[in-house]
Amino acid sequence: MQQGERTQDNQLVLSFYGDDFTGSTDAMESLTINGLPTVLFLDVPSQSMLERFPHVKCIGIAGDSRVMSPEQMQAELPDIFKRLKELRSHFVHYKVCSTFDSSKDIGNIATVVNISKDIFGELSWVPVLVAAPDLQRYTVFGNHFAAMNGETYRLDRHPTMSHHPITPMSEADLREVLKEQGAKETAGINLVELQQPLDALFQTLNVKLSKQPEVVLFDSASKADVEKVGLLLEKVREPKEPLFLIGSSGVGHAISAVAKDKQAMASQSPVKPTKRDRLLVVSGSCSPVTQKQLEWAMNHGFEGIHLTLEEVMAAKKDEQAKRQLVEKACQTIRDGKDLVMFTALGPDDPSIARNQQKMLENGLPISETSKILGSYLGELAKLVIQETGIERLVVAGGDTSSYATKELGIYALEMITSISPGAPLCRCYSDDDSIDGLELALKGGQFGQDDYFAEVKDI
Secondary structure (H helix, E strand, O other): OOOOOOOOOOOOOEEEEEOOHHHHHHHHHHHHHOOOOEEEEOOOOOHHHHOOOOOOOEEEEEOOHHHOOHHHHHHHHHHHHHHHHHOOOOEEEEEOOOOOOOOOOOOOHHHHHHHHHHHOOOOOOEEEEOOEHHHOEEEEOOEEEEEEOOEEEEHHHOOOHHHOOOOOOOOOEHHHHHHHHOOOOEEEEOHHHHOOOHHHHHHHHHHHHOOOOOEEEEOEOOHHHHHHHHHHHHHHOOOOOOEEEEEOOHHHHHHHHHHHHOOOOOOOOOOOOOOOOOOEEEEOOOOHHHHHHHHHHHOOOOEEEEOOHHHHHHHHHOHHHHHHHHHHHHHHHHOOOOEEEEOOOOOOOHHHHHHHHHHHHOOOOHHHHHHHHHHHHHHHHHHHHHHHOOOEEEEEOHHHHHHHHHHHOOOEEEEEEEEEOOEEEEEEEOOOOOOOOOEEEEEOOOOOOOOHHHHHHHO
C-alpha cells in the first residue's frame, strides 16, 4: 500500500461528481446530515490532499456539466470518472438536479450513461434514482413530481421547470426524457415492487435485467423507499469495484442507509458557524423563488444593485466601469449594510429578453449568458471580499454558482450547518488568505424560504 492510501477500514463510502455547484452542496449536505461527513472539491483530490480531511467518508467534485453540450461532456467527463474510480469508493455517483434539468443538447444525461460504460463496466446497466423526498421530489411509476409553494406538480407542469430558460421540461416520464436524449432501453422498479421484501425485490430486478436494459429507473416517494433502493444497490454491487449510479441528492440518503447497516458512520466535522454582522449576496437566478427572496431582502434592509448584461459586458472591457461597480458595493458594505447584487428579478424580468437579444446580436449562444453573468458576479464578489473583509457570501442560481465559485479561487468546501434543505452554509478552503475560511452558501433557484438570506446572515 502506498503512503497516504486509505485502508479497508477507512475506505471512502461514496465519491460523486455534481453537474452544478448548488447541486453539489445539496449532495454534500444530504450525506453529511445522514452521518457521512463529506468534503466537496473543485477537482479530484490527490491522496495527499485527502489526508488533510481524515474524518471524511465521502468526497464530491463540484462540476458544471449541466450546461455542457454532449461533445463537451465527452471531452471532460471520462478523465474525471477514471480518477474517481481510482479513489476506490464503494459507490461513484453522478449527481443531477432533483428536477432532472437536462435536454438532448444541454446536460444530456444519456451521454453520461454512455461514458460510464467504458469506465465502469462491471454492471451492464446504470441505476438512476432522481427522487429526493426530503426536497419534495417524487418519482411515481416513472413520472417525476416536484413541489412548489405547497403544491406538488408533475414535472412538465411545474411553474418553473416547464419554463426553464435553458432546459424547459416538457415531459414528466423520465424514461421518455432519457429516450429522447439517446438512452436505448430503460426499465423501472416501481412503488408497488419496492414494497416487497429485499430478497424478492432482488429477484424482481433480475427479471427486468434479463431483458438487458441500459438504465434502471427507481421510483421513490418516501424515505423508506429511498432506503430500500440503497439496500438493493448494495446487494448488487461488486465487492471490489465501485458501483456507478446517476441521481439526485436522494442517492445520499440511499447510501447512508447502507452505511448505517454496515456501521460505517463517522464522527461529524468540527466546523461550526461564526456570528457575522454583514452579508453579501450575488444572484444570477431567474427563479420566482429567488425573486421572492430578493424582494423580501430589499424590503427588510438589504441594499440592492441590479446589474444588466450590457453593464457586465461593458465592465469586462472597461476597468474604470468595473471599479465603479466594486466601489459602490464596497461602500454599501462599509456603511454596515447587507447587499444583494442581482441580474434578474424573476422569470418575467424584461432584462432576460434583452439579455438574450444582446447575446444573439453578438453572435453568442443564449446558453452562454449564465457563464458571462456568473463569472462576472464571482469576480465582483471576490474583489468586494478582498477589499472589505466581509466573511459570509451567498451565490444564488445553479449555473451562476458553478461559474461564480470558480472565480473565488477555492479548492474545497465543507458543510458548516443546514439552513434550508439543499442550500447549506459551507466553509471555504483556499490558498488565498482573503478567501480561506469564507462562509459560503450556494443556493439553487428553487431552494429556500422567502427570508432565506436573513436566515443565512443570522445563523
